[in-house]
Amino acid sequence: MTNSFATAKAAASNDLLAIGFAALFGLGLVFAAGFSHASAMHDVAHDQRHAIAFPCH
Amino acid sequence: MAKNLLTSALFAGVTVGVLAAILQFIFVVPLLMEGELYETGARVHFSAGVAESEAGAPAIWGDIGRHIGTVAMNLVAYTGFAFVMVAGFALAQRAGHSVDARSGAIWGLAGFIAVQLAPAVGLPPELPGTVAADLGARQVWWAGCVLATVLGIAALAFVRGSAGVIGGVVLIALPHVIGAPHLDTYYGIAPPELASHFVTSSLGVAGASWVLLGTIAGALWARKA
Incomplete structure (x- = not known):
């Protein structure tokens, strides 16, 4: 009983870790696509940034 | 998962x-x-x-x-x-x-x-x-507006009772009450x-x-x- 409870608890915290990583990874991609000031990124992303209406220029 | x-x-x-x-x-x-x-x-x-x-x-x-x-x-x-x-x-x-x-x-x-x-x-x-206005200021407002609207919609969808409704509406309205950065001149060509x-x-x-x-x-x- 105690063991299965501990296992369930560990699985739940693993899940939370996975959820946190997914959210952070997603935010990182959105930042690269929409916000990175590097000029190479800006040029490649130009039309997409206008189309998605990220603030650009 | x-x-x-x-x-x-x-x-x-x-x-x-x-x-x-x-x-x-x-x-x-x-x-x-x-x-x-x-x-x-x-x-x-x-x-x-x-x-x-x-x-x-x-x-x-x-x-x-x-x-x-x-x-x-x-x-x-x-x-x-x-x-x-x-x-x-x-x-x-x-x-x-x-x-x-x-x-x-x-x-x-x-x-x-x-x-x-x-x-x-x-x-x-x-x-x-x-x-348009300074890019940094617009990016900050944009990100703040997205975050507030996400939290506001989540409150409306998942928080029970009047707290969810009031909190949701306040969060969604807040960025627009503050107002986005704009110039005081039009330059459109x-x-x-x-x-x-x-x-x-x-x-x-x-x-x-x-x-x-x-x-x-x-x-x-x-x-x-």
């Missing part, structure tokens, strides 16, 4: 990234490239008391490299949106709300409202060549018809893309959950 997050987000993000780029090539990029004619001065709309110029987009396929960039960055952006959305699916599921293709479509609609429509109320999608058509087209394409993103991610999520 981790595998479901990864596969749902990747598949939905890549699929919708390609579809969004195709929709943009049909509905948005021609208007954007028409706007560039005014940005460069190849076309002039306002001159010597007369506002008139030829309408019509230039050929858009001259520079394929540019469009490959647009496809690539749509893949990156929509995959990013998908990862954040499936993280939300997982949190909702832990709180006892199941997610499938139909509820995923609502998630997509909410994403469109939070990431596109709400910030566009303060900062309209801009044609190239638009002169493009025809107003073109600028407004660009806004409606880009919002329409984004709306379709977001609903697809939620539907596909929700369907994949339900298959594995």
